Amino acid sequence: xxxxxxxxxxxxxxxxxxxxxxxxxxxxxxxxxxxxxxxxxxxxxxxxxxxxxxxxxxxxxxxxxxxxxxxxxxxxxxxxxxxxxxxxxxxxxxxxxxxxxxxxxxxxxxxxxxxxxxxxxxxxxxxxxxxxxxxxxxxxxxxxxxxxxxxxxxxxxxxxxxxxxxxxxxxxxxxxxxxxxxxxxxxxxxxxxxxxxxxxxxxxxxxxxxxxxxxxxxxxxxxxxxxxxxxxxxxxxxxxxxxxxxxxxxxxxxxxxxxxxxxxxxxxxxxxxxxxxxxxxxxxxxxxxxxxxxxxxxxxxxxxxxxxxxxxxxxxxxxxxxxxxxxxxxxxxxxxxxxxxxxxxxxxxxxxxxxxxxxxxxxxxxxxxxxxxxxxxxxxxxxxxxxxxxxxxxxxxxxxxxxxxxxxxxxxxxxxxxxxxxxxxxxxxxxxxxxxxxxxxxxxxxxxxxxxxxxxxxxxxxxxxxxxxx
Amino acid sequence: xxxxxxxxxxxxxxxxxxxxxxxxxxxxxxxxxxxxxxxxxxxxxxxxxxxxxxxxxxxxxxxxxxxxxxxxxxxxxxxxxxxxxxxxxxxxxxxxxxxxxxxxxxxxxxxxxxxxxxxxxxxxxxxxxxxxxxxxxxxxxxxxxxxxxxxxxxxxxxxxxxxxxxxxxxxxxxxxxxxxxxxxxxxxxxxxxxxxxxxxxxxxxxxxxxxxxxxxxxxxxxxxxxxxxxxxxxxxxxxxxxxxxxxxxxxxxxxxxxxxxxxxxxxxxxxxxxxxxxxxxxxxxxxxxxxxxxxxxxxxxxxxxxxxxxxxxxxxxxxxxxxxxxxxxxxxxxxxxxxxxxxxxxxxxxxxxxxxxxxxxxxxxxxxxxxxxxxxxxxxxxxxxxxxxxxxxxxxxxxxxxxxxxxxxxxxxxxxxxxxxxxxxxxxxxxxxxxxxx
Numbered sequence: 026x027x028x029x030x031x032x033x034x035x036x037x038x039x040x041x042x043x044x045x046x047x048x049x050x051x052x053x054x055x056x057x058x059x060x061x062x063x064x065x066x067x068x069x070x071x072x073x074x075x076x077x078x079x080x081x082x083x084x085x086x087x088x089x090x091x092x093x094x095x096x097x098x099x100x101x102x103x104x105x106x107x108x109x110x111x112x113x114x115x116x117x118x119x120x121x122x123x124x125x126x127x128x129x130x131x132x133x134x135x136x137x138x139x140x141x142x143x144x145x146x147x148x149x150x151x152x153x154x155x156x157x158x159x160x161x162x163x164x165x166x167x168x169x170x171x172x173x174x175x176x177x178x179x180x181x182x183x184x185x186x187x188x189x190x191x192x193x194x195x196x197x198x199x200x201x202x203x204x205x206x207x208x209x210x211x212x213x214x215x216x217x218x219x220x221x222x223x224x225x226x227x228x229x230x231x232x233x234x235x236x237x238x239x240x241x242x243x244x245x246x247x248x249x250x251x252x253x254x255x256x257x258x259x260x261x262x263x264x265x266x267x268x269x270x271x272x273x274x275x276x277x278x279x280x281x282x283x284x285x286x287x288x289x290x291x292x293x294x295x296x297x298x299x300x301x302x303x304x305x306x307x308x309x310x311x312x313x314x315x316x317x318x319x320x321x322x323x324x325x326x327x328x329x330x331x332x333x334x335x336x337x338x339x340x341x342x343x344x345x346x347x348x349x350x351x352x353x354x355x356x357x358x359x360x361x362x363x364x365x366x367x368x369x370x371x372x373x374x375x376x377x378x379x380x381x382x383x384x385x386x387x388x389x390x391x392x393x394x395x396x397x398x399x400x401x402x403x404x405x406x407x408x409x410x411x412x413x414x415x416x417x418x419x420x421x422x423x424x425x426x427x428x429x430x431x432x433x434x435x436x437x438x439x440x441x442x443x444x445x446x447x448x449x450x451x452x453x454x455x456x457x458x459x460x461x462x463x464x465x466x467x468x469x470x471x472x473x474x475x476x477x478x479x480x481x482x483x484x485x486x487x488x489x490x491x492x493x494x495x
Numbered sequence: 496x497x498x499x500x501x502x503x504x505x506x507x508x509x510x511x512x513x514x515x516x517x518x519x520x521x522x523x524x525x526x527x528x529x530x531x532x533x534x535x536x537x538x539x540x541x542x543x544x545x546x547x548x549x550x551x552x553x554x555x556x557x558x559x560x561x562x563x564x565x566x567x568x569x570x571x572x573x574x575x576x577x578x579x580x581x582x583x584x585x586x587x588x589x590x591x592x593x594x595x596x597x598x599x600x601x602x603x604x605x606x607x608x609x610x611x612x613x614x615x616x617x618x619x620x621x622x623x624x625x626x627x628x629x630x631x632x633x634x635x636x637x638x639x640x641x642x643x644x645x646x647x648x649x650x651x652x653x654x655x656x657x658x659x660x661x662x663x664x665x666x667x668x669x670x671x672x673x674x675x676x677x678x679x680x681x682x683x684x685x686x687x688x689x690x691x692x693x694x695x696x697x698x699x700x701x702x703x704x705x706x707x708x709x710x711x712x713x714x715x716x717x718x719x720x721x722x723x724x725x726x727x728x729x730x731x732x733x734x735x736x737x738x739x740x741x742x743x744x745x746x747x748x749x750x751x752x753x754x755x756x757x758x759x760x761x762x763x764x765x766x767x768x769x770x771x772x773x774x775x776x777x778x779x780x781x782x783x784x785x786x787x788x789x790x791x792x793x794x795x796x797x798x799x800x801x802x803x804x805x806x807x808x809x810x811x812x813x814x815x816x817x818x819x820x821x822x823x824x825x826x827x828x829x830x831x832x833x834x835x836x837x838x839x840x841x842x843x844x845x846x847x848x849x850x851x852x853x854x855x856x857x858x859x860x861x862x863x864x865x866x867x868x869x870x871x872x873x874x875x876x877x878x879x880x881x882x883x884x885x886x887x888x889x890x891x892x893x894x895x896x897x898x899x900x901x902x903x904x905x906x907x908x909x910x911x912x913x914x915x916x917x918x919x920x921x922x923x924x925x926x927x928x929x930x931x932x933x
Contacts, residue, residue: 032573070755075564076589078581082569092537097546100568110546116620117544148588171755207757207868214868216757256873258896258931259725289537291642291678293685369547408861408875412678412687413720415892417862417875439864439873439894441931491864491873491894493929495725 029058029084029184035104041190047088047111048188052123053349054088054114056186057326058102059368063179064143068155070171076148085368088114089350090121096371125188126353132330136314136321137224139196141180145226151176154236162206162240168251169244170214171207176200178227181367185328193328198224199319199475201464202231204243208251217247218405218421222463225317246403246422249434256438256492257425262398263440263485264391264426267459269404271480274309275379275467276407276416277444278302282336282344283469284351284362284374286411293414293445294342302342303448306384309337311346313361313377319463320378320477324361327372331361336379337448348374366472376467378477384454391453391484393429399490400424400431401440414444417491439491447485455482497651498528498550500665506570507657510554510579515659517583519556521597523662523793526552526570527654534620536627536645539635544620554579556586562595594819597793602825603662604790604797611782613651613667614696623647626673626703633707634675639715641685642678645707647671649697662794670785671697675710681718686889688714688858692915695783713858716879720889723880723932729851730895730928731881733858734911737837737920741775743899745832745918747867748802748810750817759870759900760808767806769903772840775803777812779833786834786917790827797827802835836919840908844922847909849884855930856881857895870899876930893932902928 030037040056048054060082067075085098086107095117097110158174177200184194201222208215219242221230230236265273278294286292294302303309313322313331322331327349335343347355348363351374364375392400400423407418417439425432458481467476503526514522528550535543552575553566563586565578627645634643648671655665672693679686690710692701732740744760752758760768769775779797781787791797793815800810813821814829842850857878864874873896880887902925909922 032571072592073590074592076562076585077564077566078578078585079565080567080569080574080578082567082574093541094543095545096543099548100550100570101548106548113544113546117541148585152588152590171757209756214757214759216868256896258894258929260933289642289644291685291687369549371543371545406863408863410687410859410861410877412685413877413891415861415875415877417864417894419862419864419873436869436871437864437866437873438896439862439875441862441875441892441894443892489722489892489894489931489933491875491896491931493873493896493898495727495929 050121057085058184061181067175069173083368086110143178168208170209173205208247215250217243219243220464253434253436255494256435258492262395263488264400266402269461271478276409284347303340308382319475325363327363329361334360380479383458386453388482395426398426450486453484503655521557523658529652531650533648534623560591598815629703630707633704639679645675677714679714686717720891729854731856732923737923750813754817754820769806774838784834792830795827839910844909897928
């Protein structure tokens, strides 16, 4: 555990006293301390372009009264700084008369080990792998004109001190390894990107030359795109492959089921609880408890143990994702979904690993069921307008389907749909559920947090494909 | 209170000296401090207050052509000692790169102009609350508005950039930002839109009522949207979307994309890449400009550049590293553009709307559909159908797509440029794009 008070003029006891004094008569709040170390090593254009290390330390002090949140953060863990923050909070919440909610569930389960991945592999070893990646890809295909590969490693230690001195802590490892390759043939350029990661050591992903699989996949996607023709424009049937395409679930319905938007009634889902929002056979969960996954957390950033939250069960909307604030105001319990990018930000209800569970169909059946449509295998990213419910995601590998058969690859295109109705258009759910490779970052209100997604292949009856071919 | 120059300079000099002692042959250090105070309102009530005090340091050390960097928010000397030692150690173990170096000394900024970027005014939270009350009353006055979220932020920042070639400069900047996001509903739909204002000086900020009313109007007019069919159509980009196309252009001419060969504009200097009348300017010395600066993030002086002159590409955006690789001198664009804009076109907004019998006016795009390697563009879009110069009805759940190479050749601009952001464009029309809908 990180000792946040070691080199400070502020002792733990003094901090606890300021916290309890500030939060008395507030409904909730805490001091959140964070110490994170991260590294980035980047190979690009045949060279090690960047080797950098970051160490970040700070606190965020939060007081909540009714619906009002007062927050103050600083990098200086000192008596003055905490007192100044306390004054800031008190000046916002002038007349508070709540009762502090001491209740916070406990759990002994941990979903990752207390390791520092950065220290587990030497700089020279990491540089060697990046150079090997570069040489491997360039020797494998003469059309390779650019290779970018990088390691990102992080260890984040957090501590939450609540009124009365209750303390909760967690140490979170996170790594990511990414490869991007650009091909050029007959004057045409296309890229392919692939990566892996999670809350484990680098070696869990890279031993036995496993990095070659990452390279091969990036190269395969780029090669497919080199042969792609313009994508069609208009409404058609769409088959989504398993795994990473589940960012459809994340964008189309995940954000809409976050507690804050529903408490404020600005989500297109706010009045649909208990109603049918998806076809039979569609079950979606948000799970923070899968070992070593990118979106997993032992406790959330308010100290609540995470859980597997059922969002949609057999087509029916069952639960929203909640942090403590929104749970209290909506008279329900936190689902352990309170997250923040770091101590600079307030807590918001966020997704962890969002997954659609397997059904009974095969991908083959789905392709055969399509006369004219597209088969989308890989995606760049997505975005949603919570209020109108419209969402998009960008294909990075897709094919046309003609008369039940997979045809030519098509250029990257944006797909657009309507969140509350898209899941009713799902006519087949596959038996091939797969997790994503561990590369997702979700953005909300300017805060990025690591997340995961999973799904089986699915067939959607109708979506608009944003190509250029009419 | 934001930390003063003396504090920042002391920290930077300490790091410079220590790095040298530990074996770095060249070093650069940036120290910054930023203090922000935000108040948020929701539905005419206080919702959140947020104060942030951010300190940061980033250090890059060189040993010959080897380079590494560290950054931290913990500026206690004990911590800096450990980090600088680690940085120098990592530098030794990082392979050489012949293009790594500090900028050429003769390119460093010598003259520091006062660009009027700092307003000493401090606005107390109670005053922010007064502003937000007025704003939210205006935003929520129409009964179709069912939710309002508004925000007021004061930011004061200070920084210093120091390098081992003797460069040592920095200055304070301030910004005052207000915004309002409103949600409107009718029987058929629920829609969201926003308005925003950000200025260096408090007195220049848009009036609260005006901002609130604009946010509400822009939201209400989106209600009960329709989806249209797929067709080739003229697209008119509202100024707030048009500026995004200019940002994509800027990333495509960054020296890093050019030297890596990953831009569709590689090798296009002195080629005609836009339609005839298009001029693109990057002007760093605009008084009170949101993107104004005296030097780039390496300390290199920045002059005004006419990036595109009558449709012809004249400059890339060059930093030291990629400049050396391309055999070009840095033009002070490490960290990107400053105040970037398209010059005004020669027709009015009204005439632009009228110039095509049927067009799609886009007010919002979603998705990350710009590919600067191929120039392909495909995004989700929201807007209005325009017929014979009139807004007919709102449109959503469509995509618009094209390729920048063609799109840039078909740009027409209105004469309504204003400097609301750091990157700005007049209203823009592009013919021949494809909309995908039903």
